[in-house]
Amino acid sequence: MVLCPVIRKLVSKRVVLASASPRRQEILSSAGLRFEVVPSRFKETLDKTSFSAPYEYAMETAKQKALEVANRMNVKDFRPPDVVIGADTIVTVDGLILEKPADKQDAYNMLSRLNGKVHSVFTGVTIVHCSSKDNQLQTEVFKFYEETKVKFSDLSEELLWEYIHSGEPMDKAGGYGIQSLGGMLVEYVHGDFLNVVGFPLNHFCKKLVELYYPPPRDAIHHVKYDSVPSVETFEVLSDEEHGSSTQGNLTIKLEGDNAFSSGAPGSLGKNKIGQDVMGEPVEKCSGDMESLTKFPSTLVELLDGFKASKAMFVACKLKVFDLLKGKAHLKAKDVADHISASVCGTERLLDSCTALQLLKKTNQGYSNTELADKYLVSDSEYSLHGYIMHANDHVWPLFTHLESAVKEGTNQNHRAFGKNTQDLFQDSYYHSMETKLRFMNAMHSIMKLTARGVATAFDLSRFRSACDLGGCTGALAQVLIQEYPHLKVTVFDLPDVIENVSGFQPTGQDTSRITFTSGDFFKDNIPEADLYILSRVLHDWPDDKINALLSKISDLCTPGSGLLLSEMVLDDKKRNRSAWLQSLNMLVQTEGKERSSYEYRCLLEQHGFRNVEIVQTGSLLDIILCTKC
Ligand SMILES: Cc1cn([C@H]2C[C@H](O)[C@@H](COP(=O)(O)OP(=O)(O)OP(=O)(O)O)O2)c(=O)[nH]c1=O
Structure with missing residues (x-):
């Protein structure tokens, strides 16, 4: 998704981020920018005393980082980048510029200086427009900076050293990372948070607007924008309402190294023949043209x-x-x-x-x-390795037959693996030790990741015993007994599973309140419990089997007993993409499907359960709790 429409302006350009910082890469790619990463080799050794202000130093370092990459990439017979972005983040306190600490002692010195005080974080950013003529690199450089004020709490020596020993300070200016553990050191932040993390995204987007949608001169005094204006706003201003201005010889003053004329070829904005600075045709505003030129x-x-x-x-x-x-x-x-x-x-x-x-x-x-x-x-x-291996070895081959699954409305085990499934679990997941362990690994890894959310979505402390039907390796049970000190949990699953659970048990954790019992919940007796749990179970089965299972559970329940489901709930309004794709997943590999909250509610009420409450997490699992009336 591209939140800032102006980022689209860069879609057809070869954009290079001249930075090894994973934070910068993450910030820019989450904003929808497509770019290559070529870390700069520029040594950050400029003489700090030669700059009148710390931000001048940060902007100059950012510029040198970007230019080093632009020059290095200007290789004969290769397409040079169109745009190179460089950035440099520094922390300033008591008139000193702090960069990345050299070692732990240096990190300690920096953090001690920041302790209990307000300091500034500056990020200098440079956008370099490149072109190459006769293998000579030509550049236009635009720079800006952003300042954010950060206040540290009063921190003990012990805490500072503990933080330093975490290893986090070492690759970060000022010796801390506000986005991770370092966030605990911070009392408040004034200004752009992402600027502290290494890239002032908001200012960057505004700068792109300035560069790609320069307002005509007579519009400048009308247009005040505090946030990123929509593309349309500026297109209307620059192309239609003030259409003639693009024909004129308009000079626009920009912060940075350049002031230039939109009438001069190769300058910023649009030139007389309606090309932008990169020499490519300018997008027109009219509806049809716009939809044709916008990049999908x-x-x-x-x-x-x-x-x-x-x-x-x-x-x-x-x-x-x-x-x-x-x-x-x-x-x-x-x-x-x-x-x-x-x-x-x-x-x-x-x-x-x-x-x-x-x-x-x-x-x-x-x-x-x-x-x-x-x-x-x-x-x-x-x-998630186990789950990814399941996706690669099992789900991927099934999805190659999605077209047949859609046409036929059935799973594709026969096409992908050459056998018809009479018994879904036996025939597709447990037919060999290898597939069985792969499947158990997959379920174990995804459950470990989601178990805490499932266990804590509702307060389950009123229940004394729980039975996790299809609970596989007991990953959810392990979290349940940690969260609820009086709860005993029975994990009920097929004999094939139960005889292989030992390798998945945690070491050094008291698991005496967990019992593993083998059986088939469709055919065998189900253990008694106050709370029954079906996590990612109902979605495997068709309605007739689900009705049989829910009726069996309902018969075992006494008034007040609970039933907890965790599934991906389909929701037309929220359009949770993972849930809808999971529904296709169920089509290609099982006899079941994902259901909407309305469908679950009807199903549960039909079997005598009331007070159906649903917590939609919007992530991998949604949680439903209901009570037998
Ligand atoms: C203050 C602070 C800095 N930082 C990071 C951002 C930058 O990556 C780093 C400052 O070092 P920089 O020299 O700006 O950047 P870098 O060395 O990581 O990458 P490159 O030079 O290749 O562009 O500190 C955080 O991640 N969190 C913080 O809270």
Whole structure:
């Protein structure tokens, strides 16, 4: 999604971010900007005393970072970038400029200076427009800066050292990261929060508006904008209402190194032949033309979606993130050697993962992003590796038959895996030890991630016993007993599952209040409990089976017993994309479907449950609680 329409102006340009900062990459890509990352090699050693103000230093460093990359990329026979963006963040306190700490002692010195005080964070940003003539790089440089004031609480020595030992300060100006643990040090922030994190997005968007939609001179005094104006506002002003102004020789004063004339070829804005600075035709405002010229970014994202998924799946399968865990950097060749793959293929995979922000790339090589360390490394606490392997090995082949699934209205196990499913779980998930463990791993990893949300969406402290039907490895049960000290939980699942749960139990945690019982909830007796839980179970089955199961549970319940469901609830208004795609997922692989809140409510009331309450989290699972009347 592109919130700032002016970002679309950059869609057809080769945009390069001259920064290794993962924060800057994240901020700009979340704003919908498409860009390549080429970290600058400029050494941040300008003489600070030669600048009249700290922000001058930050802007100059940002400029040098961007120009170094622009020059390096101006290689004969290659297309140079159109736009290079550089940034530099500094912290200033007591007249001193603080950059990234050199070591822990330096971090301590910086944090001690900031302790209990208000300081300023400046980010200087440079936008360099590039063109190349006879292999000579020509540049136009625009700079600006943003200041944010931050107040630190009074912090104890112990806390400062604990924070320093977390390792977070080392790659951050002033020795703290407000967006993570460092947020705990901060009492208040005045100004743009993202500016502290490394990139003043709001000011950047305003600057783009200035650059790409310059208001004509006589409009300047009418137009006051505090926030980013819509494209239309400025197109109307510059192209229609004041259409003739683009024909004139209008001089626009901009902050930065340049003031230029919109009438001069190669200058900013639109020239006499209706081209913008990059020499490309200017978008017209008229409805038809506009819809023809606007770039369908959403569609491009969808076109690329499956490639991005598969790149992540393959990197996980080849254990790339495991290999890079805890390593400063590895070159593509070293990664290729370890995973027994070609160097050229590995390099492309690593570069794609870098573009997807799963890896970081510097001159020394590739390393994991925080996201990859946390979720893609196979043995991390909240690893999604198991779920991703299930997506790659099971869901992906099924989705290649989506067209048949849609035409036939049935799952595609027979096409994807060559066998008809009489018994869904037995035939598709548990037919071999390998598939069984893969499926259990997948359910375990997704449940670990979501269990706390499920367990705490409602206060369940009135229940003394719970039975988690289809509770698999007991990942939810483990969180339930932590949250509710008086609750005992029975995990009920097929014998195939229960006999393999031991490998998934946590070490060093008291699990004596969890019991594992095997059985088939359609055929066998279900254990008695005050609270029954069906997490991601109902969506697997057709209505007749669901009715049979709910009726069986309802018969076991006494008045006041509870039933807790966790599913993705379909909602026309919220249009939760994951839930609707999950519904297709259910079509290709099961006999079930996702349902709306209305459908769940009817279903539950039909079986004697009342007080149906739904917490729609909008993330992976929504939670429903009801009581037997
Ligand atoms: C104060 C503060 C800084 N920072 C970061 C932003 C920047 O990445 C970093 C300041 O260092 P910079 O030199 O501005 O940037 P960088 O070295 O990370 O990347 P490059 O030079 O390649 O552009 O500090 C935070 O992430 N959180 C904070 O709260």
